[in-house]
Amino acid sequence: MTEFTDYMALAFEQAEQAFEADEVPVGAVIVSAAGRVVGAGQNHMRRLKDASAHAEMLAIKDALRQTGQDRLEGHDIWVTLEPCAMCAGAISHMRFRRLYFAAYDSKSGAVDNGPCLFHQPTIHHRPEIIGGLQDRRSEALLQQFFAAKR
């Protein structure tokens, strides 16, 4: 199994835990340049009663705590869904090296959809972006979640 698959698998573990907790199933992990997982997060909007408690934001707080840094330069973030504007903005502030994500999100995504934030001339930091990895798996998980809600 490649390094590539391992980290996204960890992000999916987070997403699946969110699903079991009746949260929109999205997960994220943060990996140092040395390949160490230094942060993980999953959606907690319901559990924390906070509509901004997205997987990426919580993974970032976790990684800042674990590393003692105020930014995450040289680190990569792996997410099971294309980040929204809030999360993409935070990813820019953190100066990540790479952003890997699974499913594209035409409704709320802000990386390859909507404001395409990292293509704005005013963006201060743009990570390398690799989208669409295991997108079918993420889409299936989200569809399963929302189908159960209807």
Added chain:
Amino acid sequence: MTEFTDYMALAFEQAEQAFEADEVPVGAVIVSAAGRVVGAGQNHMRRLKDASAHAEMLAIKDALRQTGQDRLEGHDIWVTLEPCAMCAGAISHMRFRRLYFAAYDSKSGAVDNGPCLFHQPTIHHRPEIIGGLQDRRSEALLQQFFAAKR
């Protein structure tokens, strides 16, 4: 003194406290539909060692804690500087009624600058937006801060 001036004055108090703590001087307050201040925040990037600890994000967390709600529908947010993409995204998630801000920010603003987030067709919630209130006061405070750094 009008209601209008009062709330922005409280946001400036936050910004001035940030200045004294050697933080980029930006402040925010959140006001309920009934006119009660339910949240306040100021930049804490240095003190919290977190490049995403912007005034608006901290004011939102404070207001969620104080109100026990998961969103801030019907509430207004007053900020001394045009919000960035991360904060504007969070403001949308919270479903604020109105966003009032002082100075425009051509470098990092995402409301009337850069991605103009609330004008994107994919934005889910757009507050009423009133920008440019007491912009000179905010600009002067920021200039004073950065001049001292040079």
